[in-house]
Amino acid sequence: xxxxxxxxxxxxxxxxxxxxxDLLVVAGLGAPNWDATAAGDNPLTFPLWGAMGSAAMVGLxxxxxxxxxxxxxxxxxxxMLMGLGSLASIGVQRPANLAVAVLDNEAYGETGxxxxxxxxxxxxxxIATGCxxxxxxxxxxxxxxxxLRARLTARQGPLFAQxxxxxxxxxLVMPPRDGALLKHRFRAAxxxxxxxxx
Amino acid sequence: xxxxxxxxxxxxxxxxxxxxxxxxxxxxxxxxxxRLIKLCAGDNTMRMVPLTTEEEGVALAAGAWLxxxxxVLLMQSSGVGNCINMLSLIATCRFPFLTIVTMRGEFGEFxxxxxxxxxATPGALELAQVIVHRASEPTxxxxxxxxxxxxxxxxxxxxxxxxxxxxxxxxxxxx
Numbered sequence: 001x002x003x004x005x006x007x008x009x010x011x012x013x014x015x016x017x018x019x020x021x022d023l024l025v026v027a028g029l030g031a032p033n034w035d036a037t038a039a040g041d042n043p044l045t046f047p048l049w050g051a052m053g054s055a056a057m058v059g060l061x062x063x064x065x066x067x068x069x070x071x072x073x074x075x076x077x078x079x080m081l082m083g084l085g086s087l088a089s090i091g092v093q094r095p096a097n098l099a100v101a102v103l104d105n106e107a108y109g110e111t112g113x114x115x116x117x118x119x120x121x122x123x124x125x126x127i128a129t130g131c132x133x134x135x136x137x138x139x140x141x142x143x144x145x146x147x148l149r150a151r152l153t154a155r156q157g158p159l160f161a162q163x164x165x166x167x168x169x170x171x172l173v174m175p176p177r178d179g180a181l182l183k184h185r186f187r188a189a190x191x192x193x194x195x196x197x198x
Numbered sequence: 199x200x201x202x203x204x205x206x207x208x209x210x211x212x213x214x215x216x217x218x219x220x221x222x223x224x225x226x227x228x229x230x231x232x233r234l235i236k237l238c239a240g241d242n243t244m245r246m247v248p249l250t251t252e253e254e255g256v257a258l259a260a261g262a263w264l265x266x267x268x269x270v271l272l273m274q275s276s277g278v279g280n281c282i283n284m285l286s287l288i289a290t291c292r293f294p295f296l297t298i299v300t301m302r303g304e305f306g307e308f309x310x311x312x313x314x315x316x317x318a319t320p321g322a323l324e325l326a327q328v329i330v331h332r333a334s335e336p337t338x339x340x341x342x343x344x345x346x347x348x349x350x351x352x353x354x355x356x357x358x359x360x361x362x363x364x365x366x367x368x369x370x371x372x373x
Contacts, residue, residue: 026261046264051287054257058287061261061269064222064245085250086257092248179291183264191266198266 005164007142009103012163013074014039015145016101016152023152024062024190028055028075030110031169032103036074038173043189046182047175053082056100060090063098066190070097070153077104077118077162084127090158091132099152099159100128105167113167128160136160207333207365208233210340211298212241215270218347220296222247222262222269224255230300230366231272252277253284260293268351271297275319275360276312285326288356295328295356296347306368316363323358334362 013035017025025045027036032055033047046062048055059073080102090098106119118124128136139145139161148161176182187195211234215223223238224247225231238244247269249255255271262269273281278299288295302309303316320330329349333342339361346357 024265048287050290051257051284053253054260054284054287057254057257058261058264060247061222061258061263061267062265063261064247065262065265065267083254083257086254088250089247089254093245179287183291183293186264187266190264195266 005105005140005166007140007145007163007165008168009035009105009165010038010170011142012103012145012165015142016072016074016149018149022069024066024069024071026055026059026062026071026073028073028079030076030079032074032076032079033175034170034173035103037175038170041175043185045175046186049177049179052079053086055079056083056086056090059098059100060086060093060095063095064093067095067097069190070155071099072152073098073100075100075102076109077102077106077116077124078108080124081117081122087128087131087133087160094132094134094158096134096155096157098157099148099161101148101161101163103165104162105165107167109167109169118162123162125160125162133158133160137162139163205336207336207339208237211343212237214340214344214347216241216243217344218351219268220270220347221245221267222258223272224249224258224269225272226252226255226274226277228272228274228300229369230274230361231298234272234298252280255297256281256284256288256295259295260287260291263293268294269296271295273297273299275299275301275303276315278319278322279315282322282326285328285356289327292354293356294350294354296350297328297358298343298361299358300361300366301363302369305363307363308368308371308373320360328356328358330358330360332360332362334364336365339365
């Protein structure tokens with residue numbers, strides 16, 4: 001690891017989701033899912049339990065379908081590395097209402113903390129810049145997280161943030177596991193009860 | 199007596215997708231999809247989403263449906279193999295999913311590298327809990343896609359329409 005990363009993942013996610021209003025959230029599998037749930041289980045969060053590599057593209061489909069709403073994809077470095085091509089596909093669409101925030105602990109946290117490519121210097125923020133994201137940054141301080149939070153609803157996207165966090169493992173806080181339930185409650189909260197009649 | 203003009207089945211697919219209110223058209227190009235891609239790109243009710251790899255389109259379909267829109271994934275049979283784990287998202291959440299797959303590696307194939315995935319395509323889709331329909335006759339393509347779209351979006355099913363290589367013609371590489 002290049003240098004000590006001190007940000008707490010739970011504090012980062014709590015800050016990003018504070019007073020979230022009608023923000024739509026896609027949480028990648030593993031710890032980002034638990035972090036989002038720890039900040040408060042919410043029907044407008046779609047937490048992934050599998051389909052590794054899908055989070056950014058689920059966010060893109062949602063952002064394109066809901067151009068008036070703001071979408072935040074919260075995922076991990078391992079998950080993002082598996083879907084790197086999706087950054088290029090987002091770069092083609094350039095939705096102003098989409099942000100991708102990668103909680104980068106430089107490790108596969110669910111499988112024994114093996115190093116990911118970011119531990120060896122692979123720069124996700126630079127990749128996002130190269131893919132045409134409107135703004136891309138590496139975050140190491142809480143003040144930068146707060147500034148990102150303010151930009152989530154500013155329609156300046158697509159935004160990308162690689163947030164360097166400590167490689168800790170806070171307690172698991174799990175949302176429901178039933179995918180059909182997660183889908184239904186999200187659509188009902190976003191589209192109203194008639195969504196079930198679509 | 200001149201031969202009848204070839205049936206414009208890509209136009210029938212476009213019409214079926216439009217009637218089904220498909221708004222997001224995700225694709226990895228294939229020669230067999232070229233005319234359909236052009237027709238969809240010229241339709242201002244459809245947004246074209248080019249992908250770097252096919253499984254991105256599976257995830258996009260989930261996000262689109264969460265947001266209240268319908269999508270389709272256009273790909274070649276070789277792309278089906280790229281989608282397998284991502285299809286667990288569709289199966290476990292019961293997302294509607296529609297894909298139109300141009301077949302390679304079957305009737306009249308010149309390139310042996312296409313044969314293994316082409317041969318595995320229907321079985322791989324079925325193992326991943328996708329319902330497989332096949333269209334081989336030019337005049338039946340439109341109805342097949344319309345029926346598949348209704349099955350997908352009204353019955354919340356995962357459905358693939360395979361367009362036979364007999365329909366699209368085998369790539370000859372000038373040989």
